Amino acid sequence: MRPDPNDTQAAWRTFSAAAQPALDRWQAALEAPAATQERVLARLLADNRESAFGRAHGFARIAGPAQFRERVPVHSHAGLLPWIDRALRESQPVLTVQPPRFFERTSGNGAQQKLIPYTPDFLGAMQRALTIWLADLYRQLPEIGAGRAYWSMSPPLQAPCHAPNGIPIGSASDLDYLAGSPVAGLAPTLVVPPLANDASAWRRQTLLALLAADDLAFVSVWSPTFLTSLLRPLFDAGDPAHAGTLAWLDTALPAPRQAALRRALAAGTCDALWPRLAAVSCWMDGPSQTYAAHLRERFPHVRWLPKGLFATEGVVSLPFGHGEGCPLAIESHFLEFLLDDGSVCDAAALRPGDTAQVILTTGGGLYRYALEDRVRVTALAGRTPRIGFVGRAGAHSDLAGEKLDEDTLGAVLAATVDARDHACLVPCASAEPPHYVLLVASAGQRDAEALRASVEAALTRSFHYAHARRLCQLGPLRVRLLAGPPARLADALQQAAEQTGIRAGDVKPRILINRLATANALLALTDA
Structure with missing residues (x-):
């Protein structure tokens, strides 16, 4: 059922008010990245000193970033795998004092999917980053609150299971990431298609739900290819599913939406489908740049927003403010960077023009984890580097x-x-x-x-x-x-x-x- 527009706008106003303290802290942190990062690291070390990993690496005796680098080596996933295997089997604290709420599978199409522990602390860090991004976006572009939003939520395509110690592997729904955060208050404003386990049925239901939403105001997906693939059966007459999809939609959509679809097909753009659509957010750099440019042709009158570098393993940067690139997520995790000359530096030491690989330390138990994402420093937000994604160093x-x-x-x-x-x-x-x-x-x-x-x-x-x-x-x-x-x-x-x-x-x-x-x-x- 379509929500009342007043309810949607009220939900965004309530969210914005609840997010303001986090936004204020974030803006202050941007002016002091070194001190902010030192506090993040000190808290992670103190919280996890009694974990098996913390005891083995002397967390209680580490007094700052320099000692942390001396005592804890950089880990690939393979290097950390023995610890993750223990966390999958044992009930005692292994990587973190907090037990993982679940283990998430990495989402990329790399050579092997990996299991990443998600603790309440780690989820909280991800949620704060999302809160800051959405609050700043609403402040800049309040039109996104004038209707419903679609956030890419897809069903798990691998059977749910549990680790030997009973901890779930994989989240049941992308909504699990929002529970308990201010962002969860926006859930009633979302277009949420049924999460059918069959990918074909889910894709068709997602397309139907979006076409039925004449009040769509904001779209947030990760890859531009996802949205392109949803729209392809509509606009590409050579697609094998084109005729069948249009015939099915002709019976499934109400008459006004059928008429809007016909106008959109004639124009070759989505303007007639979603006249209130104010913004689309997706990856727009690295290998996604070309795909995003082609997708923009379907949406000529909306604002296009970069996504920042959110990985299954952690958040590296988040969209905020103006300028090329996105500021480093200095409040979320402890960040280090492997420069092209082989040296390692903290976030505050990066300068515009630097290219580096990301090293993460998170509340989920990844310590000095080589993410293998390469980034380039594009500018500064206050004193904090803004970065763009270059590509995968480990691909x-x-x-x-x-x-x-x-x-x-x-x-x-x-x-x-x-x-x-x-x-x-x-x-x-x-x-x-x-x-x-x-x-x-x-x-x-x-x-x-x-x-x-x-x-x-x-x-x-x-x-x-x-x-x-x-x-x-x-x-x-x-x-x-x-x-x-x-x-x-x-x-x-x-x-x-x-x-x-x-x-x-x-x-x-x-x-x-x-x-x-x-x-x-x-x-x-x-x-x-």
Whole structure:
């Protein structure tokens, strides 16, 4: 049932008032990032000194960031895995004194999904970041409170289960992240489709719920590819589901919304569908930049907002204020940065132009955790760095010693693939010998063999790739051209990731698909 507009606006006003103290503290913290971060670290160490990890690393004797770096090494997920395994089995405090409320699966299409402990303290830090973002957004753009909002909420596509010690693995709903926070008061203002476990049914119901919401004022999703994939059966006449989707909507929607849909289809934009829509928030940097630019064409009259760097493992930056990039989440976790010269610095030491990898220490029990996200400092908010997402430092594929990484591949594709096209590299590990397939979605005519030759030549400038090819451990590159709009590749990746257990709203655009289950599904979907 559609809520009363007055109730929606009242909910936002109530939220804004409740969030004001947090907003005031945040604005003060931006002027003192070093002191703020020292307080965060001191609290995390004090709270968890009696955990098994805290006792093993002498948390009680650590007096500041410098000693913390001396006594606690940087951990990859593999390095922290023995501790996480203990936290999955034991009932005594392992990583944190607070027991995890649940373990969340990482959402990306990396080579392996990981389990991240979510404690009440960690959830509180995430909630405060969301509160600050939404409160600042409402202050800048009160029009988002003039109607309902859609926040990407997708059902878990992997069966719920429990760890050996009984702690749930996976949250039942994305709404679990909001419980007990001021943001939870906005839940009645949301468009919430039924969370069907069947991905196809859920996607159809989500589309129906959005089209029925003539008062939609704000859309918040993670990846732009998610929203593109929802809208594709409407606007792309070449999509196999196009005719069936329109026929179904013609019977499911009331007459006024059917008329609005016809006007939107004729115009090729969503303005007629959602005349109150004030803003869309999604990832807009790194690999998402191109996909966001194409999606904006469907929404020419709304404000587009960056999402900040929210990962399953923690929040690194959050949208706030004006300027390029987003300020570091200095109140949420203790943040360190591995610079390109190999040195490690605190948040306050970063300067505009620096590029670095993120190291997180969180209330969930990740200590000096190498997130493998690369960021670039774009400006300052007060004295706190604003950052943009560059890409994944750890995104690599190694079928036969070729050691491909996303940075190298990005440079290759930039030099060889038309900027109007979308492309990604997919390993075919089951072939003999294994090889890579370059998927290219283009609206124009492309010479597949010429493209294959130029990309292969560029890849062989890498010693390890060339060596694997010379030894015939790796087969020659192959190219598949996908007819239709460039966004077709994003749709295929979205579908492949969902088929292999990744929540629909969490799929990340990538140019190197190194999760083999997703790679196999993507190759099957694009095998014409």
